[in-house]
Amino acid sequence: xxxxxxxQDRLNDFVVRFxxxxxxxxxxxxALVTKAIFRMGVPVSGKNYFPSNIQGLPTWYEVRVTxxxxxxxxxxxxxxxxxxxxxxSRDVRDVSPGGFLLYDSTWPxxxxxxxxxxxxxxxxxxxxxxxxxxxxxxxILMKNVCCAGAVAAxxxxxxxxxxxxxxxxxxxxxxxxxxxMKAIELGYQYAREKLPCPLPCxxxxxxxxxxxxxxDGNTAAALGCLYAGxxxxxxxxxxxxxxxxxxxxxxxxxxRKDPVTGRRNFAVIQAEDELAAIGIVIGASWNGxxxxxxxxxxxxxxxxxxxxxxxxxxxxxxxxxxxRVGPSTGMPTRTQQCDLLLCAYASHGDTRHVLLFPADPExxxxxxxxxxxxxxxxxxxxxxxxxxxxxxxxxxxxxxAWDDAWRPDRGKVLSAEQVAALDKFQRFVxxxxxxxxxxxxxxVSPKAAYFTRGSGHNQxxxxxxxxxxxxxxxxxxxxxxxxxxxLVPQAVLTGPGxxxxxxxxxxxxxxxxxxxREALALLAGHGVELDYLRVRAFPFGAEVxxxxxxxSTVFVVEQNRDAQLKSLLTLETRVDKSKLxxxxxxxxxxxxxxxxxxxxxxALGGAAARPAAATGAHR
Amino acid sequence: xxxxxxxxxxxxxLPRNAAGLTRRDYEGAMSxxxxxxxxxxxxxxxxxxxxxxxxxPEQLVKLSGIGCSSKTTAYFVGGAHGFNxxxxxxxxxxxxxxxxxxxxxxxxxxxxxxxxxxxxxxxxHAIRRNVNMLYLIENNGVYGLTKxxxxxxADVGSTARKGDINQxxxxxxxxxxxxxxxxxxxxxxxGDKRQLVPLIEAGxxxxxxxxxxxxxxxxxxxxHEGSTKSYAFTREHYHAAVEADFVARHKEISVDYAEGTxxxxxxxxxxxxxxxxxxxxxxxxxxxxxYSYVAGKxxxxxxxxxxxxxxxxxxxxFHDINETTEVPLNRLPYEQLSPGAAALAKIMGRYx
Numbered sequence: 001x002x003x004x005x006x007x008q009d010r011l012n013d014f015v016v017r018f019x020x021x022x023x024x025x026x027x028x029x030x031a032l033v034t035k036a037i038f039r040m041g042v043p044v045s046g047k048n049y050f051p052s053n054i055q056g057l058p059t060w061y062e063v064r065v066t067x068x069x070x071x072x073x074x075x076x077x078x079x080x081x082x083x084x085x086x087x088x089s090r091d092v093r094d095v096s097p098g099g100f101l102l103y104d105s106t107w108p109x110x111x112x113x114x115x116x117x118x119x120x121x122x123x124x125x126x127x128x129x130x131x132x133x134x135x136x137x138x139x140i141l142m143k144n145v146c147c148a149g150a151v152a153a154x155x156x157x158x159x160x161x162x163x164x165x166x167x168x169x170x171x172x173x174x175x176x177x178x179x180x181m182k183a184i185e186l187g188y189q190y191a192r193e194k195l196p197c198p199l200p201c202x203x204x205x206x207x208x209x210x211x212x213x214x215x216d217g218n219t220a221a222a223l224g225c226l227y228a229g230x231x232x233x234x235x236x237x238x239x240x241x242x243x244x245x246x247x248x249x250x251x252x253x254x255x256r257k258d259p260v261t262g263r264r265n266f267a268v269i270q271a272e273d274e275l276a277a278i279g280i281v282i283g284a285s286w287n288g289x290x291x292x293x294x295x296x297x298x299x300x301x302x303x304x305x306x307x308x309x310x311x312x313x314x315x316x317x318x319x320x321x322x323x324r325v326g327p328s329t330g331m332p333t334r335t336q337q338c339d340l341l342l343c344a345y346a347s348h349g350d351t352r353h354v355l356l357f358p359a360d361p362e363x364x365x366x367x368x369x370x371x372x373x374x375x376x377x378x379x380x381x382x383x384x385x386x387x388x389x390x391x392x393x394x395x396x397x398x399x400x401a402w403d404d405a406w407r408p409d410r411g412k413v414l415s416a417e418q419v420a421a422l423d424k425f426q427r428f429v430x431x432x433x434x435x436x437x438x439x440x441x442x443x444v445s446p447k448a449a450y451f452t453r454g455s456g457h458n459q460x461x462x463x464x465x466x467x468x469x470x471x472x473x474x475x476x477x478x479x480x481x482x483x484x485x486x487l488v489p490q491a492v493l494t495g496p497g498x499x500x501x502x503x504x505x506x507x508x509x510x511x512x513x514x515x516x517r518e519a520l521a522l523l524a525g526h527g528v529e530l531d532y533l534r535v536r537a538f539p540f541g542a543e544v545x546x547x548x549x550x551x552s553t554v555f556v557v558e559q560n561r562d563a564q565l566k567s568l569l570t571l572e573t574r575v576d577k578s579k580l581x582x583x584x585x586x587x588x589x590x591x592x593x594x595x596x597x598x599x600x601x602x603a604l605g606g607a608a609a610r611p612a613a614a615t616g617a618h619r
Numbered sequence: 620x621x622x623x624x625x626x627x628x629x630x631x632x633l634p635r636n637a638a639g640l641t642r643r644d645y646e647g648a649m650s651x652x653x654x655x656x657x658x659x660x661x662x663x664x665x666x667x668x669x670x671x672x673x674x675x676p677e678q679l680v681k682l683s684g685i686g687c688s689s690k691t692t693a694y695f696v697g698g699a700h701g702f703n704x705x706x707x708x709x710x711x712x713x714x715x716x717x718x719x720x721x722x723x724x725x726x727x728x729x730x731x732x733x734x735x736x737x738x739x740x741x742x743x744h745a746i747r748r749n750v751n752m753l754y755l756i757e758n759n760g761v762y763g764l765t766k767x768x769x770x771x772x773a774d775v776g777s778t779a780r781k782g783d784i785n786q787x788x789x790x791x792x793x794x795x796x797x798x799x800x801x802x803x804x805x806x807x808x809x810g811d812k813r814q815l816v817p818l819i820e821a822g823x824x825x826x827x828x829x830x831x832x833x834x835x836x837x838x839x840x841x842x843h844e845g846s847t848k849s850y851a852f853t854r855e856h857y858h859a860a861v862e863a864d865f866v867a868r869h870k871e872i873s874v875d876y877a878e879g880t881x882x883x884x885x886x887x888x889x890x891x892x893x894x895x896x897x898x899x900x901x902x903x904x905x906x907x908x909x910y911s912y913v914a915g916k917x918x919x920x921x922x923x924x925x926x927x928x929x930x931x932x933x934x935x936x937f938h939d940i941n942e943t944t945e946v947p948l949n950r951l952p953y954e955q956l957s958p959g960a961a962a963l964a965k966i967m968g969r970y971x
Contacts, residue, residue: 039971213970223966229956231948232718251966255958263944265951267718271711272744279704279711279741280718286702287680288949289719309705399967402960408953441949442716443723446676446698453703463693 012042012067014078014201016151019091021084023055025141028169029148030061034394036152036161037065038214041206045071045514046214046394047590052239052332058087065155065203071360071395072515073592078201079154081147083125092118100199102150104143121195123150128186133179142183149187156198158205159188213399217390218294220361221320222247223400224368225292226255229408230318232291234269234280236299239332240388241322244294274299278306278319285316286452288413288441290372292318297326297339300346300383307381308347309454311477314428314437316375316382316411320368323387325588334588335388337510340564343383344538350474354382354484355538359513360390362397363536369406370489376411378484379439387559389511389590412438419448427461428473435479481539488537491544494520495531504530505551506600507544509565512557512591519596528600530555535565540572548575555600557583559591637673644676645669647697652687657809657835658757662694664812665726665755668819669696679724680716684709684738687764688730688757688835707738710745710754714937717750720947721938724823725752732762735771735790742792746799746828751936753822753829756792757809759837791917792832797910797928803829804909804928809836811924818926825929827936834922903929 016033020026027048034046045064051057064074082091082103088111095101097117103109105122129142152162162184170176191197222244225233235245245268252266271277277293284291295303300321310317323339325331343355354374356367367384375382419425419440427450428437437459440448450461458469459476494517496502508516513534520532533547548554548569556566563582570577583599585591633641645666650659669679676698683689685706692701704712713727734742734756745754760777762768769777772792773785796804803825807815815833822829903909909928916923937943944951 213967215970219970223963227957227963229953231951231956232715234715251958255962256956258944261944262942264942265944265948265955267938267941267943267948269714269718269748272740275708276711276714276741276744279708280715282704283682283702283712283715283717284719284949285715286712287716287719291715291719305705306708399971400963402957402963404957404960440700441720442680442700443677443720449677449698449700451693451701451703453701454705455703 010078010201011204012065012206014065015074015076015096016063016065016079016081016155016201017077017091017094018061018063018081018147019084019087020059020061020081020144021055021086022050022053022057022059024144026059026061026083026144029144030063031394032145032148032162032165032169033151033155033157034063035165035214036157037063037155037203038209038212038396039161039165040158040203041209042203043067043069043071043206043208043212043396044214045396047073047389048393049589050333058084065201067206067208068518069208069396070514070518070593072518073590075592075594079151079199081151083144083147100154100201102147102154121154123147123187123190123195125150125187128190129183132182132186138179142179145180145183146187149184149189150191150195151187152184153188153191153197154195154199154202156202156204159184209396211399212396214394214396215361215400216243216392216394217358217361217364217386218244218322218392219247220397220400221294221358221364221368221384221386221391222251224365225372226251227365227402227406228290228369228372230290230292230372231256231266232269232280232284232289233266234271234277234284234291234293235295236271236274236277238274238296238299240324240335240392241294241296241299241320243392244320244322274302275306278303278310278317281317281319282306282310282315285318285375286442290318290376290408292320292372294320294322296322296324296332297342298329300339300342304347306347307353308349308351310381311347311351311353312349313452313454314379314439314477315452316372316379318368318371318375318382318384320384320386322391323385325586331588333388335511335590336559336586336588337385337387337512338560338562338564338586339385340538340558340560340568341562343385344568346381346383352481352539354378354380354488356382356384356489357509357536357538358384358386358390359510359534359536360397361395362400364390365400367489367536373409374484374487376413377409377487378436378480379411380480380484385510387511393590412436414438414440414444414448416444419445422447425450426459428457428459428476430459430476430479433479434483435476435481436483437476485539485541488539488541490541491536491547492534493531493543493547494534495529499529501550502529502531503552504528505547505554506530506532506557507535507547507554507565507569508532508557509535510559512559512585512596515591515593515596516557518593519600522593522597523600526597526601528604530600538568538572540569544569545573545575548573548579551579553579553581555581555583555603557585557591557596559585561586636670638675640670640676642666642670644698645696647692647694650691650694652690653763653837653839655838656687657759657833657837658688658691659694660809660812661728661755661757661815661833661835662691664809664815664819665695667812667816668823671816672820672823674724674823679726682709682713682716682725682727682752684729684733685764686730686733686762687759687837688728688755689733691757692726692728707733707736708741709733710738710741710750713752713754714745714748714750717752717937718941718943719949721751721943721945722947725750726823727752727754729754729756731756731758731760731770731772731792735792735795739771739790743795743799746796746801746830749800749802749827749936749940751827751938753819753825753831755819755822756830756832757835758792758832759835761837763837763839791913792830793913793923793927794910794917796830797906797913801830801928802827802930803926805830805926806832806834806922806924808834808924814924821926821929825931827931834924901925903927906930 049060106124106126281291325334679699681692681701683692
């Protein structure tokens with residue numbers, strides 16, 4: 001049994017894992033619990049581990065209640081909702097010592113009692129729901145809702161908050177409000193009467209979520225596209241990027257219809273494949289509309305040919321790569337950061353692309369906007385490198401806000417008047433010394449017409465096979481890439497703060513950020529101080545080189561097997577690669593903080609540190 | 620090799636169209652195709668059609684993929700923006716460009732390799748999307764730029780320059796387009812300018828996807844080995860390096876036939892193409908009848924030419940289906956696109 005000291009520790013600081021079968025309505029029940037805790041002012045992080053399947057396979061949903069606001073996986077499980085018979089044995093094993101397991105005791109299972117270091121609780125959910133509801137499907141759905149009710153009782157989640165949430169969710173279907181609340185209360189009352197409520201891991205009101213929202217990165221990115229003024233979206237459905245376009249389309253249906261005619265001020269085109277999706281984006285961008293395509297790794301593979309064209313023909317183009325586990329089909333519903341090298345150098349020939357690395361939904365929003373500005377300013381593809389963890393999980397982040405004074409940077413596009421004033425229009429001449437030429441849009445004037453081509457061309461846009469003429473253009477593209485390094489978002493430095501700079505550095509990117517920041521705090525507790533640089537874009541700015549030069553040992557934390565960020569740093573900075581040490585997490589689940597702590601301590605040989613007892617286990 | 624600038628001398632007596640322009644104003648760079656190439660005749664027909672339609676050059680957008688045919692977009696209407704994209708992917712570029720600005724005229728030039736092999740999927744889906752554009756396939760049954768492989772439009776039993784006999788059934792772009800619901804389907808012959816020019820004009824004016832399959836012979840690579848009427852003798856002497864300069868200037872193929880009669884045309888490669896003019900009673904608005912008619916004649920080795928099918932009354936092009944606003948999307952001011960800060964604050968309410 002858990003002791004009192006341990007129990008007190010877990011007020012507003014614990015993990016609940018729901019083990020479900022997918023397609024049984026578990027997602028909405030899980031979301032209900034997560035949001036209710038959030039509404040009680042307690043920071044929370046929800047992560048969904050789901051199968052590539054529509055119905056019938058195991059799925060887990062993990063809610064981390066975190067008064068400190070740590071959004072990464074902790075690696076603990078304090079309360080397991082073992083609702084899936086198929087995965088009972090694994091779920092029992094995964095509960096942290098001193099934790100609790102709740103299961104459907106309609107069918108008592110003595111095997112669950114095999115562990116003596118956890119407490120097993122039973123609620124006959126199936127029996128309760130079979131008695132209270134009609135219809136097989138309805139009973140299955142309500143079982144999960146009923147379970148949420150029991151969890152509310154165990155965790156001391158306020159029933160009134162849940163009632164409000166259910167009312168909001170089914171505002172247009174009042175019958176469902178009644179049914180859902182009936183199921184909630186069934187579970188809630190049963191638990192209150194028969195179980196030791198509340199558990200030591202429980203929720204108490206805080207005021208730590210004010211000004212924040214729970215939102216997924218794909219929705220935030222779609223909002224970014226909307227506010228950036230994108231009018232054309234093209235895509236081929238692929239997990240985990242599909243919800244980005246679904247959100248964009250829904251937002252456009254609401255906010256982009258002409259108030260008078262009802263006609264659409266946007267076009268969403270479902271392409272036949274990713275080759276066509278990026279082709280549509282390139283064609284539209286070439287013609288002066290802001291266009292984008294969301295996709296994932298397999299889609300990027302197909303887009304490679306066109307990415308090279310857009311790079312060489314200098315056409316703006318915005319792509320979102322919501323990364324998932326590869327290679328090939330891989331594990332489509334699991335997360336990784338495994339497309340860095342693929343995207344940085346996509347396509348044949350000498351190509352390098354601008355990449356942005358959002359760390360959370362808030363950055364998905366802002367970087368979506370920046371991506372369009374950069375693509376049009378630089379006349380080149382820009383790839384926003386999100387991942388499944390950011391894209392599909394709900395993250396607590398500050399409310400997204402907009403400045404109505406903002407206007408898009410459409411880059412060097414000459415108007416009809418500017419063309420008229422020109423002696424002659426020359427498409428690829430570097431007039432400003434920044435490597436970025438001027439372009440015109442079709443329809444503007446016969447004087448400004450030019451021929452866009454992926455074949456060899458000179459700086460006037462004409463076909464060439466002349467060596468010198470070819471080189472003038474590709475060398476200017478290098479100048480442009482150097483300009484890009486000055487325009488992209490700078491890397492974020494954390495530390496040293498009041499303490500002297502450390503000889504130890506850590507570089508990471510994207511969704512590793514929350515785990516790294518939590519790990520840094522834990523490591524400080526071990527007496528290990530690290531300076532932390534989070535790169536936010538490729539090409540790297542000068543600050544990345546400076547950071548690498550200033551530290552004798554630099555850990556590079558990323559979520560892929562082959563150390564792709566480390567490779568990029570080695571290739572694209574002056575760093576001595578012998579001082580880079582990789583910390584690689586690539587099992588498909590989001591990187592936990594404890595993993596970073598352990599690997600750093602192990603690499604340092606324990607010399608500087610005590611054992612990692614407080615870091616928590618990880619799977 | 621760099622592109623050749625064509626001298627631009629307009630004689631004062633050249634006729635001007637309603638836009639005040641002469642035919643010379645619709646020309647482009649000098650063609651680098653083989654002398655006598657059928658594609659150059661198609662280029663000339665496009666020039667004639669654009670002049671005849673009184674288009675201002677900047678109203679036209681030229682799109683192409685890769686191949687001999689796709690090079691030709693550089694050879695007409697130099698005052699129009701052009702996009703020579705990648706192999707088989709022009710339809711997606713055209714779809715995006717058209718989505719961004721619905722007011723311009725889009726002309727895509729492709730070939731049988733570009734459209735029926737590597738780009739078959741994109742062609743099919745541009746037809747399904749009913750993109751408002753004219754799509755020309757300059758169809759010669761052969762890969763010219765890679766020197767003579769069969770294309771997907773080569774007929775069973777036709778012989779390659781090196782003697783290989785094609786065994787695979789052809790894909791006929793006309794039957795394909797009819798199957799996929801294209802609303803303007805035509806076939807013509809590069810040597811028949813009198814038929815082709817009005818078809819191009821009609822295709823550009825058609826609202827929706829207009830496909831014209833233009834039989835356009837390859838003078839260099841689609842030739843029987845050992846044919847007495849071919850350039851076999853010439854090729855035996857210049858086989859190692861077949862360059863455009865080595866091909867003697869051919870007389871342009873031309874054909875002229877009365878309505879309702881089938882005609883044999885001898886191509887440069889000595890093979891026969893039977894051309895059958897549509898009879899006066901033919902109803903091009905009946906898709907099923909058109910399909911049966913074309914398929915029946917194909918089985919007899921005859922190519923039906925002319926405006927095979929047109930459906931302009933019921934045609935709903937991409938923007939009709941999408942219910943896009945009349946103002947081109949690329950011209951909508953940002954103020955009309957941003958929902959504003961207050962709306963975002965309201966949206967955030969859903970996520971609290």
